[in-house]
Amino acid sequence: MTLTGATALDAHPHRWPMxxxxxxxxLLGMCLWFAASAVAxxxxxxxxxxxxxxxxxxxxxxxxxxxxxxxxxxxxxADVIPSRWYFAGSATLGAVVNAALLxxxxxxxxxxxxxxxxxxxxxxxxxxxxxxxxWFSSDRGLxxxxxxxxxxxxxxxxxxxxxxxxxRVAPVVVVVSGGALVAALLVxxxxxxxxxxxxxxxxxxxxxxxxxxxxxWRLATGGYLGHMWELYSFWTWITAFVVxxxxxxxxxxxxxxxxxxxxxxxxxxxxxGGLGCVWGGWVADRIGHERLVIRAMAxxxxxxxxxxxFFASSVWVMVAVAWVWGFFVIADSAQFSTMVTRxxxxxxxxxxxxxxxxxxxxxxxxxxxxxxxxVALVGWRWAFAALAxxxxxxIASIRRLQAVKAEGAGERPYGTTKIPTSxx
Numbered sequence: 436m437t438l439t440g441a442t443a444l445d446a447h448p449h450r451w452p453m454x455x456x457x458x459x460x461x462l463l464g465m466c467l468w469f470a471a472s473a474v475a476x477x478x479x480x481x482x483x484x485x486x487x488x489x490x491x492x493x494x495x496x497x498x499x500x501x502x503x504x505x506x507x508x509x510x511x512x513a514d515v516i517p518s519r520w521y522f523a524g525s526a527t528l529g530a531v532v533n534a535a536l537l538x539x540x541x542x543x544x545x546x547x548x549x550x551x552x553x554x555x556x557x558x559x560x561x562x563x564x565x566x567x568x569x570w571f572s573s574d575r576g577l578x579x580x581x582x583x584x585x586x587x588x589x590x591x592x593x594x595x596x597x598x599x600x601x602x603r604v605a606p607v608v609v610v611v612s613g614g615a616l617v618a619a620l621l622v623x624x625x626x627x628x629x630x631x632x633x634x635x636x637x638x639x640x641x642x643x644x645x646x647x648x649x650x651x652w653r654l655a656t657g658g659y660l661g662h663m664w665e666l667y668s669f670w671t672w673i674t675a676f677v678v679x680x681x682x683x684x685x686x687x688x689x690x691x692x693x694x695x696x697x698x699x700x701x702x703x704x705x706x707x708g709g710l711g712c713v714w715g716g717w718v719a720d721r722i723g724h725e726r727l728v729i730r731a732m733a734x735x736x737x738x739x740x741x742x743x744x745f746f747a748s749s750v751w752v753m754v755a756v757a758w759v760w761g762f763f764v765i766a767d768s769a770q771f772s773t774m775v776t777r778x779x780x781x782x783x784x785x786x787x788x789x790x791x792x793x794x795x796x797x798x799x800x801x802x803x804x805x806x807x808x809x810v811a812l813v814g815w816r817w818a819f820a821a822l823a824x825x826x827x828x829x830i831a832s833i834r835r836l837q838a839v840k841a842e843g844a845g846e847r848p849y850g851t852t853k854i855p856t857s858x859x
Contacts, residue, residue, distance in 0.1 A: 499553025504793035513785025525558025570629030580716020598698030661829020715766035736826030
């Protein structure tokens with residue numbers, strides 16, 4: 436195909452409406468993630484849970500997601516099953532198992548519901564990255580950033596629902612399950628692959644090995660692991676930090692907002708990441724994915740290191756730091772996916788994204804569970820500082836990736852000379 440023809444396809448008029456559709460579907464589908472975490476205080480009182488047990492309401496989702504992505508990677512599901520049906524079926528099943536949380540009479544059964552919710556979300560998150568990449572060659576960082584921004588807001592929605600509905604479990608669970616069903620319908624009815632669709636291939640046991648053998652994939656994934664060490668611990672515990680900080684300030688005689696306002700402020704600390712993702716994608720397409728990633732991790736890691744110093748201080752100052760952290764902690768996330776789509780052969784993109792996310796979410800299970808014992812040992816003032824280790828190591832890995840790319844400057848990276856298929 437000529438350069439003019441490829442450029443014309445890259446300006447396909449359907450790509451922006453398709454981006455809007457996928458962003459809406461991701462927002463609604465990923466509402467399931469923190470459904471139990473948002474109502475954790477109620478479940479904690481109901482079942483007499485410890486802080487560590489409460490953390491497992493989120494960690495169980497991570498475990499399910501790891502199991503789901505590992506299964507998908509081994510079986511090549513993201514490269515064998517059409518993405519449209521993989522997403523729609525996974526979102527539907529996710530809505531059902533999430534709703535089962537309402538029927539769970541005990542904590543162990545709630546964890547089972549949470550595990551299988553995460554397992555199903557493995558078919559919602561990684562496939563969407565591949566789906567939007569079929570519509571964008573240039574501006575791919577912005578496109579994937581927009582989708583990741585939408586799912587970031589979606590993960591915050593349960594906290595918003597909880598703040599508006601008060602201390603009730605059922606409305607939150609019902610709202611997010613309904614959102615996932617709408618997401619499934621949107622993709623099933625409206626999505627089609629774009630002009631840069633990735634080649635499908637028969638199942639192969641060797642595909643995961645092909646991905647692991649790519650040095651650039653390993654370095655991009657190393658950066659992603661540093662990012663993930665920090666991200667989900669922030670999302671899981673920032674609400675508890677805000678509430679504990681306000682309570683400590685109130686005990687000292689300081690003024691604090693109402694519980695509803697605190698809930699909205701905590702929601703904002705997560706949701707502002709949606710803007711961070713769009714900003715990160717826009718900047719990355721202009722200065723380079725690696726440079727954006729390094730800058731974002733530097734800021735977010737700094738916030739992790741210093742936010743404890745604002746514990747029990749003015750709520751508004753502390754929340755301002757939390758919002759800056761929330762903006763930058765996710766601003767780079769989509770760029771790891773973008774780098775991966777360009778680091779492996781086109782037929783392995785789905786498996787590469789799925790394997791990357793599987794490893795990242797496996798790591799989050801450790802970092803999420805690290806925070807409660809740190810709080811017990813050193814208090815909230817120092818607990819989050821341990822999360823800064825991740826961005827530090829992530830920056831080192833991405834700097835190495837830059838060096839490897841410079842060494843192979845004459846090589847043609849995957850994903851830049853893709854011959855597009857016919858548009859729908």
